[in-house]
Amino acid sequence: MALTVDDLTGLLAELENADPVDYGDLPFGEPELRRLVMTALLERHTKLQGSGLSANDVNVTYMLTTGVLVLENLVLHARLLLLQGQRVDVQALLQKYAGK
Structure with missing residues (x-):
């Protein structure tokens, strides 16, 4: 089963329930930042999978x-x-x- 960015973002948010990240007063929203991070990681994962390693x-x-x-x-x-x-x-x- 291939996970989507939405799936991964939701799982990341669930993990944060157990160990919250202190975003403080950063000038961006938590959901948007999670999505940005998971999108970048999914892209890296796709490249690694296709790299022949x-x-x-x-x-x-x-x-x-x-x-x-x-x-x-x-x-x-x-x-x-x-x-x-x-x-x-x-x-x-x-x-x-x-x-x-």
């Missing part, structure tokens, strides 16, 4: 991409905490990514 290479690509995103998120979160004068506990920040 093996399934293992596609999985490694996804793992590395996820690693970069987690690292960027961790750094941004740590910077925000430091700007707020709070202590940074890297292990605590990584807990949300740990297998449950």
